[in-house]
Amino acid sequence: MTFRIEPLAPEDWARWRQVRVRALGEDPDAFACSAHVLGAQAPERQWREAISTRRVLLAVDEHGRDVAMVGVVGDPDPELISMWVAPEARHSGLGRRLVDAVVGEAGDRDVTLRVMAQNAPAIAFYRGCGFELETRTPDAEGTLTMRRVAPSATTTWPAPAGRPRRSGGPPPGRSADQ
Ligand SMILES: CC(C)(COP(=O)(O)OP(=O)(O)OC[C@H]1O[C@@H](n2cnc3c(N)ncnc32)[C@H](O)[C@@H]1OP(=O)(O)O)[C@@H](O)C(=O)NCCC(=O)NCCS
Secondary structure: OOEEEEEOOOHHHHHHHHHHHHHHHHHHHHHHHHHHHHOOOHHHHHHHHHOOOOOEEEEEEEEOOEEEEEEEOOOOOOOOOOOOEEEHOOOOHHHHHHHHHHHHHHOOOOEEEEEEEHHHHHHHHHHHHEEOOOOOOOOOOOEEEEEEOOHHOOOEEEEOOOOHHHHOOOOOOOOOOO
């Protein structure tokens, strides 16, 4: 299977609605109560407003079907939301590609997300994408927070002997990815 990832424009709200309603219907327990407010019963006005307050990426399969979604809210601190891959498209690396797209757009900023505390598969998935649990006690909606620290913020490079250590990035001429 091949997939293409598309950022949605506000006028694409109906495509997003279709995927989101399917996600909430098929995996209701994966989403916090507050997410269900924007579901099948929500009026068009609410969908249009909601899509204008976030960035939404959809994945489209080779037959043109929308099979996965992810959203991002928060500026300057990006929060990944609404992650869902249709069952027929799972375990092919698509979820990882969507997370990587969000992380790539975040650049040198950390990315956070909330995940239902009992959703062990999703927690394992996010760990594989570089996120770590930041909270251990579920909040009022039953979610835990995970964070992916931006690489440039975590790297501490050994300084040459006799010179102080510097943090926050690689020495001149080296990439943070090395
Ligand atoms: C969690 C979810 C997004 C993963 O999507 P996916 O496209 O299947 O994930 P990928 O194929 O990119 O998986 C990448 C890696 O994540 C890990 N992973 C994925 N699904 C996993 C699962 N169910 N259990 C444990 N690890 C998992 C694996 O390491 C996997 O690598 P592998 O396929 O080589 O084993 C998808 O299962 C889903 O939509 N679940 C229901 C909704 C949900 O829980 N959303 C999260 C809301 S916070």
